Amino acid sequence: MGEAVGEPVHSSWKRVAGPSVEPVTLAEAKSSARIDGTAEDDAITAMIKEAREDLEAATARAFISQTWRLMLDRFPSCPPEIELKVCPVLAVTGITYIDPAGDSQTLDATKYVVDAQSEPGRIRLKSGQSWPAVDPRINAVTVTFTAGYGTSASDVPENVKRAIKLLVGDRYRHRDATSVRKGDDDLFQKLVRLLSWGAYP
Secondary structure, three states, X not given: OOOOOXXXXXXXXXXXEOOOOOXXXXXXXXXXXXXXXXXOHHHHHHHHHHHHHHHHHHHOEOXXXXXXXXXXXXXXXOOOEEEXXXXXXXXXXXXXXXXXXXXXXXXXXXXXXXXXXXOOEEEEXXXXXXXXOOOOOOOOEEEEEEEOOOOOHXXXXXXXXXXXXXXXXXXXXXXXXXXXXXXXXXXXXXXXXXXXXXXXX
């Protein structure tokens, strides 16, 4: 039985290389939260990383350049495009697939175009091209791409940095309140709405 038109393709996502730096430095976070001394520097550094990861996960964004891998069971049929849901997309490193003979192949980059301006980003076939046949197995197609605003903190928009600093400051002030849960507080939800697709940039 053939696949139904528009039938969704199972996908899975994995970050394979994280950012080399954080968007906000320890000094910036401490200054924003008006924290003096160095006794809790390790804890605050951990809060910066946690705040960045939580906001990235909730908004489907990458703030500093990082490498992601999208696994698909097959190429899409209708519409014939692949969505890259971690924004903003910087570049597609490559697309590989397992052909019907069970061999790994690399899709020629001249056959498709990458739309890194849209959110989510898209990979679409060029006119006259078609997706190759793949082996009917799980994760037969692999798309490797980079996402983020750039490789350094200076590339990250100020709204993103401000959101991280606000979240770190709030969590620092409530660090002993064990009843506070990430994602349930009003501040976190407001920041997520600010940074999510369609709201920012």
